[in-house]
Amino acid sequence: MGLARLTTLISDVFDRGVSHPGLSTSGRQALAVLDGAGRPLSPTEIAERLLLTTASITSLLNTLERRGWILREADARDRRRQLISLTDEGQRLVDDMLPQIVALQAALMQDVAESDRQDLLRILDTIRATAVRLDAREVAASAPPRGRRKRS
Numbered sequence: 001m002g003l004a005r006l007t008t009l010i011s012d013v014f015d016r017g018v019s020h021p022g023l024s025t026s027g028r029q030a031l032a033v034l035d036g037a038g039r040p041l042s043p044t045e046i047a048e049r050l051l052l053t054t055a056s057i058t059s060l061l062n063t064l065e066r067r068g069w070i071l072r073e074a075d076a077r078d079r080r081r082q083l084i085s086l087t088d089e090g091q092r093l094v095d096d097m098l099p100q101i102v103a104l105q106a107a108l109m110q111d112v113a114e115s116d117r118q119d120l121l122r123i124l125d126t127i128r129a130t131a132v133r134l135d136a137r138e139v140a141a142s143a144p145p146r147g148r149r150k151r152s
Contacts, residue, residue, distance in 0.1 A: 003127075010108065018100045020093065022067055026050065026060050028097065031069060031086065035094045040073070040083035051131055069093060 011025050018028065033049045034041060041049075047057035061084060064070045069090030075081040086094065109117060 013108065014101065014104055017104045018097050020097065022063075023093070024060075024063075026052065026056075027064055027069075028101075030057075030060055030064060031090055031094050032098065032101070034070065034084060034086050035091070035098070040085040042075075042081055042083060046084060048132065051128070064090070 014028070015025060020028075023031075029050055030046055033046055037045075043057050043061060044054065046052075046061070047054055050057070052060070061070060061072070065072060068087055071085050071087050072082050073085070075083050112120070
């Protein structure tokens with residue numbers, strides 16, 4: 001199974017198991033990232049951790065703010081920079097959903113040996129690092145055209 005198909009399948013598992021009206025997969029991940037950071041983050045930091053574009057993160061943060069789950073504040077050291085934090089309601093939502101996420105992760109990994117888990121984490125970290133620095137447009141533009149197959 002390809003990486004993209006597996007990602008979709010796993011995302012579907014979490015969508016079915018951790019449902020909350022108005023909370024998308026990206027929204028769930030952004031709230032978890034904010035909770036895990038333990039401090040306010042800039043939109044850029046959140047985008048980098050989620051591998052999203054700045055345009056996508058702006059739209060996502062607008063939605064989360066409208067729903068009352070995050071708060072945007074100017075950085076005291078640089079008023080041009082925003083910092084994003086969880087509201088009390090956002091923290092309650094994360095506190096409700098994280099145990100469900102942990103249970104689903106454990107269920108998904110129950111048949112994977114510990115040594116394989118460590119290998120998987122290392123491999124995923126390598127893929128993440130590559131994805132962060134990858135110029136997707138350049139790679140796609142350099143792909144050779146697909147040749148036509150002869151039909152018999």
